[in-house]
Amino acid sequence: MWLTRHIGPAGWTFLFVLAVVATAVPYANQLLPPDHPWHASSYVVGLLGKYLTFALLALSVDLIWGYCGILSLGHGAFFALGGYAMGMYLMRQIGDRGVYADPLLPDFMVFLNWQELPWYWYGFDSFLFAMLMVMLVPGLLAFLFGWFAFRSRVTGVYLSIITQAMTYALMLAFFRNDMGFGGNNGLTDFKDILGFDLQSDATRCALFVASAAALGLGFMLARAVTGSTFGKVLVAIRDAESRTRFLGYRVDHYKLAAFTLSAMMAGVAGALYVPQVGIINPGEFAPANSIEIVVWVAVGGRGTLIGAALGAVVVNYAKTVFTGTFPEYWLFFLGGLFVFVTLFMPRGILGVADDLRRRFRRPSAPSARPADQPAE
Amino acid sequence: MAYPPTTDAILYLDGVSVSFDGFKALNALSFLIDPGELRAIIGPNGAGKTTMMDVVTGKTRPDGGTVLFEGKVDLTRQDEAAIAGLGIGRKFQKPTVFEHHSVFDNLLLALKGNRSPYRTLFARLGRDDRGRIDEILGIIRLGHVREEPAGALSHGQKQWLEIGMLLAQDPKLLLVDEPAAGMTDAETAETATLLKEIAQSHSVVVVEHDMAFVRELGCRVTVLHEGSVLAEGSLDQVSADHRVIEVYLGR
Ligand SMILES: Nc1ncnc2c1ncn2[C@@H]1O[C@H](COP(=O)(O)OP(=O)(O)OP(=O)(O)O)[C@@H](O)[C@H]1O
Ligand SMILES: [Mg+2]
Numbered sequence: 001m002w003l004t005r006h007i008g009p010a011g012w013t014f015l016f017v018l019a020v021v022a023t024a025v026p027y028a029n030q031l032l033p034p035d036h037p038w039h040a041s042s043y044v045v046g047l048l049g050k051y052l053t054f055a056l057l058a059l060s061v062d063l064i065w066g067y068c069g070i071l072s073l074g075h076g077a078f079f080a081l082g083g084y085a086m087g088m089y090l091m092r093q094i095g096d097r098g099v100y101a102d103p104l105l106p107d108f109m110v111f112l113n114w115q116e117l118p119w120y121w122y123g124f125d126s127f128l129f130a131m132l133m134v135m136l137v138p139g140l141l142a143f144l145f146g147w148f149a150f151r152s153r154v155t156g157v158y159l160s161i162i163t164q165a166m167t168y169a170l171m172l173a174f175f176r177n178d179m180g181f182g183g184n185n186g187l188t189d190f191k192d193i194l195g196f197d198l199q200s201d202a203t204r205c206a207l208f209v210a211s212a213a214a215l216g217l218g219f220m221l222a223r224a225v226t227g228s229t230f231g232k233v234l235v236a237i238r239d240a241e242s243r244t245r246f247l248g249y250r251v252d253h254y255k256l257a258a259f260t261l262s263a264m265m266a267g268v269a270g271a272l273y274v275p276q277v278g279i280i281n282p283g284e285f286a287p288a289n290s291i292e293i294v295v296w297v298a299v300g301g302r303g304t305l306i307g308a309a310l311g312a313v314v315v316n317y318a319k320t321v322f323t324g325t326f327p328e329y330w331l332f333f334l335g336g337l338f339v340f341v342t343l344f345m346p347r348g349i350l351g352v353a354d355d356l357r358r359r360f361r362r363p364s365a366p367s368a369r370p371a372d373q374p375a376e
Numbered sequence: 377m378a379y380p381p382t383t384d385a386i387l388y389l390d391g392v393s394v395s396f397d398g399f400k401a402l403n404a405l406s407f408l409i410d411p412g413e414l415r416a417i418i419g420p421n422g423a424g425k426t427t428m429m430d431v432v433t434g435k436t437r438p439d440g441g442t443v444l445f446e447g448k449v450d451l452t453r454q455d456e457a458a459i460a461g462l463g464i465g466r467k468f469q470k471p472t473v474f475e476h477h478s479v480f481d482n483l484l485l486a487l488k489g490n491r492s493p494y495r496t497l498f499a500r501l502g503r504d505d506r507g508r509i510d511e512i513l514g515i516i517r518l519g520h521v522r523e524e525p526a527g528a529l530s531h532g533q534k535q536w537l538e539i540g541m542l543l544a545q546d547p548k549l550l551l552v553d554e555p556a557a558g559m560t561d562a563e564t565a566e567t568a569t570l571l572k573e574i575a576q577s578h579s580v581v582v583v584e585h586d587m588a589f590v591r592e593l594g595c596r597v598t599v600l601h602e603g604s605v606l607a608e609g610s611l612d613q614v615s616a617d618h619r620v621i622e623v624y625l626g627r
Contacts, residue, residue, distance in 0.1 A: 231498040232481055236474045243472045246433055247545065248460030248491045257493045263465065 003220050006227020014306045015216055021048075022212035024064060026205035045204045046276050047320065051313045052211035056218045058154075058296045058312035059305055060265035063222050065294065066303030067231060068258050069238035071156075074163030075266050076290035077170050078138035082267025083280040084174075085137055087187035088121060090198075091131035094191050102274045107189070108182045118180045129196055134271040135264040142263030143256065150252040150259070155241070171285030186281025193275050204276070211272045215309065218265050222305050225261070234258055295338045301348030310349060374376040383447045386411045386549055386579045387432065392441030393603075394427055401427040402438065403603035409549070414575035416590045416611075417583045420624050421602035426469055427581045428600070429459030429551045433466050434459040439532045445549070461491070465547035469583075472535035479518050479537060482526050483509045486541035509544065515570070516540035531558040539570065549579045556589045568592035587611075587625075599624065 007015070025048055028040035036318075040048075056078050064070040095105040100110040104117055123129040145166060148157055177183035198205040225231050236244045237251050245251050274280045283289075300311020315337070322330045345352055385408035394402040402424045409415050410530060417425055430436035431443060434456040443451040451459055474482050487505055490496075513519040516536040523531065535555055542550050552571065556564040568589050574580060575595075584590055590597060590611055597614050599607040601623050607614045615618050 086425075177480060178551050214394075225497065228497050229484065229494055229499050229501075232485055232495075233496055235476060236485055239476055240472050242435070242456070243468070243474070244485075245456035246435075246460055247486055248457050250457045250491065254492050277583050 002246060003224050006223050007220060008223070009308060011219070011223055014219065014309070018212055018216050022209050022216075025208055025300050029201055029205055040206050041311060042201045045201070045208050049208040049211045049276045050202070050273060051316050052208070052215050053269045053276070054293075054296065054312040054316050055309035056211070056215045056272070057293055058261040058300065058308040059215070059222055060219050060276075061293050061306055061310035062297045062302060063225065064255075064258050064262045065297060066305070066308070067238060068234040069155075069241075070255060070259060071160045071286070071294065072163045072259070072262075073160045073290045073294065074165075074167040075263070076287075077163075077167035077285055078142060078263040079270035079273070079289075080167075080174075080239050080280065080282075080284035081138045081141065081172070082134045082270030083250070083274040083284060084181060084187065085130055085133040085267070086274045087122075087190075087280040088124040088133075088181075089127060091187050092121070092125040093193065094189065097191055098189070104189075108177075108185065109180070112177060114180075121180070131271070134267050136167050138263040138267035138270075139144070139260050140268035142260045146176040146256040146259040150255040153252075164290065167285050167290050168287050171282050171287075174282035174285060182281070184282060186279055186283075187274075188276065188279040188281075190278055198275055198278065207272065211276070214268055214272055218268070219305060219309065221261075221265075226305070230254070230257075237257065243281055248279050281328075282335040292334065294333060295341075297348075298338060299345075299348055301350030302374075304348070304350045307348050307350035314349065332336035383408065383412070385409055385444070386413075386446055387444070388444040388447065389428070389432075390442040392428075392431060392438045394424075394431060394436055394438050400603050402431065404440075404441070405600075405604050405606050406441075407556060407598055408606070409579055409581060412575075412579055414572065414580045414593060414595040415582070416593050416595055416597045417581060417600060418585065418587075418597060418614075418624065419589060419606070423600040424603040425600055427603075429553055429581075430584070431463060432551060433461075435468070436623060440551055442443055447616070452575060457491070460547075462543075464551065465542045465545040465549070466551045467535075467538045467542055467553055467555060471531065471538050471556070473526040473529070473534050473537050476525055477524055478523050479513070479529070480509060480522045482537055483512055483544045486544040488544065488546045512540045512543050515543065532560070532563050535559065535567070538607035539567070541573075543574065547578070550574065550581070552580060552582045554583055554585065556584055556586050561588075564589050565592060 025040055025045060028038050028043050029042065057075065061072060061075050063074060091106040094106065098107040100107050102110050107116060124133070149162065154162065173179055174181050175184050181187065190198050192198055193203065196206070226234070233244065233249055233254055237254060238301040241251055270359070296312040296315045297308045299315050300309065301307025319330060322333060341348060347354070387409040389408065392402050392405045393400065399528065403426060405424065419425055427436060430440050432451060434454055438452055445451050445464065449462060454462070474485065478486070484501065484505070487509065511521055515552050516539060518533060518537060518540065519560055521533070526534065529537060535558070536570045537553070539555060542552070555571065556567050559567060564586060571580060571582060574591060582593065597611050598605055599608065599614050606623065607617045607620050615625055
C-alpha cells in the first residue's frame with residue numbers, strides 16, 4: 001500500500017509506541033481508580049493530548065524544513081487557523097446556552113451589538129464542513145503564499161522573514177473585534193463537541209485518541225511522501241536547488257505542493273489542540289510560537305520525522321516543568337537550548353542516538369539527512 | 377523584433393551578449409552546433425565558456441542576441457526546467473551531485489521521465505528503469521558504490537556520476553563543462569572515450585582546458601576569448617593560429 005510502503009523498522013516502532021500510549025493513557029484515566037498510582041488525571045490526559053498535537057505540528061514543519069529546506073517561521077499561523085475553524089464549530093455548538101442565550105450569535109457578537117451572523121460563520125454548525133475548513137483554509141493560505149513566494153524564488157532568510165510577517169499580520173488582524181473572531185479574547189467557553197461534553201473525562205480521552213491517530217496518520221503520510229521519488233526531489237531541492245531545476249524539475253511546484261500539504265497538517269493539529277485546551281485566541285499567531293516549533297524540530301533532529309515528534313514532546317514537557325517552577329526564565333532556556341543544539345547536536349536527539357548506535361555496531365547504510373549545519 | 381532566422385543547427389547563437397556590472401562576459405557571441413556534432417570549446421579563464429552554458433540552459437538571461445534550439449525554440453524565453461525538458465542536459469564545472477542521495481538515487485532523479493509532482497509521488501520504480509540505471513552504473517563504473525551517498529565519492533567519481541546523470545537524462549544536446557578536471561591521465565583518457573561514445577547518438581559540447589583530452593576527442597574546436605569566438609577549426613588549425621597562441625596556448 002502506498003501509505004505504508006516506506007515506514008521502515010524505526011517508523012513501525014514509533015507507530016507501535018504511539019498505539020501503546022493511545023491505549024494506556026485512556027485506560028489509566030478511565031479504568032484505574034483515582035487513588036491508583038498509575039491513574040491519569042484529566043489534567044494529565046489533556047496535557048499529553050496537547051503534546052501530541054504539537055508533535056503533529058512539528059512533523060508538518062519537519063516535512064518542509066527537514067526535507068525541502070524551507071524554513072517556515074510562520075507555521076503557527078496554519079495551526080491557529082485550523083484551531084479557529086474548530087473553535088467556530090465549537091462556538092456554534094454552544095447554541096442558546098451562552099450568557100446572552102442567543103440561539104444563533106456567539107456571545108461576543110451579541111456583546112458587540114451585532115444583529116446577524118457574518119457570512120463566513122455560515123456552515124460552521126456542521127462538523128463536517130468545519131473539518132473541511134480546518135484543512136482548506138490553511139491549505140489555501142499556504143497555496144497562495146507559496147505561489148507568490150516560490151515562483152519569485154524567494155528562499156532562505158528572506159522566505160523565513162516573510163513567513164514571520166504573515167503570522168504577525170494575521171495576529172494583528174485577529175486581534176481586531178470587527179474581524180468577527182472574538183478579538184483578543186478569541187473563542188472560548190466551549191460546551192461540547194458532536195454532542196459530547198468537553199469537560200467529561202471520556203470526551204477528553206476520545207480527543208486524546210483522536211490526536212494520537214492524527215499523529216500516526218500524519219506520520220505515515222509524511223513517510224510515504226518523503227520515501228517516494230517526490231520526497232527525493234524535495235531533498236534534492238534542499239541540497240542543490242538549481243541543479244534540480246537543470247534536471248527538469250519545476251522546483252516551485254514541488255515546494256508549493258509540500259508547503260500546502262504541510263500547512264494542512266498543521267491545521268489539523270490546531271483543530272485537535274483547541275478542544276483540549278478550551279480556547280483559541282490571537283496569541284497563537286504570535287511570531288515567537290512559530291519559532292518555538294522550529295526549536296522542537298531542531299532539538300529532536302531535523303529531517304527524521306520521528307525526531308520532530310519526539311522533540312515537540314520533550315521540549316514541551318520541559319516547558320511544562322519550567323513554567324511551573326520559574327516561568328520568567330523559560331524564554332532564556334529556550335534560546336539557550338537552540339544555541340546548544342545548533343552548536344553541539346546539529347542532528348538533534350535522534351542524531352546523537354544514531355551516533356551512539358553506530359559506535360557499537362558496524363556502520364550501516366547512511367540515510368538522507370540534512371547537512372550538519374543550521375538552515376540557510 | 378526580427379523574425380528568427382531558419383537554421384538546421386541544433387544550437388544556434390547569434391550576437392549573444394551578457395554583462396555583469398558593465399563587464400562583458402559574452403560579447404556578441406555567435407556560433408552553431410550541428411545535430412549529432414561533437415564540439416570542443418577552449419579558451420583562457422574568464423573567456424565566457426561557462427557563461428555561454430548558463431545562457432543556453434536558462435540560468436542567465438542575455439542582454440541581447442538570439443539563442444535557438446533545433447532551429448525553432450528561443451531559449452532566452454524559457455526557464456531552466458523547460459529547457460531541460462526540451463532535451464538539453466548539463467554537467468557543471470564544479471561537480472554538483474546530490475550529496476545526501478545515494479549514487480543510485482542520483483541517477484534515478486536524472487532518469488528521463490515525467491517530472492510532475494503528482495507522477496513522482498505515486499510512481500514506482502519499474503524494472504526497465506532499474507535496468508537502465510544498472511546499465512549506466514556499469515558504464516560509469518560506480519556499480520560497487522551504488523548505495524553510497526554521492527557526497528562520499530572522490531572528485532573524479534563525482535565527475536563520472538554527473539556524466540552518468542546526463543546519460544540517464546538522455547538529452548538531445550549535452551553541455552559538458554570541464555569533465556576531466558581533477559582526473560588522473562588514465563581517467564581523462566577514459567572520459568574522452570566515453571564522451572566520444574555518447575556523441576555517436578547525441579550532440580555534445582565539451583569545454584575543457586586539457587589539450588591532450590581535446591586532441592583525444594578529435595573534433596572541431598572553437599576558441600573563445602573575451603566573450604566571443606576567436607578561432608574555429610580542427611585542433612591543428614586553431615593551434616597554428618597566432619592569435620590563439622598569443623592569448624591561450626602560448627602562456
Ligand atoms: N554571476 C557573475 N557575476 C559577475 N561576474 C561573473 C559572473 N559569472 C561570470 N562572471 C565573470 O564573467 C567572466 C566569464 O566567466 P566564465 O565563468 O564564463 O569563464 P570561463 O570561460 O568558464 O572560465 P574558466 O575557464 O575559468 O571556467 C569572468 O570574468 C567571470 O568573473
Ligand atoms: Mg568555466
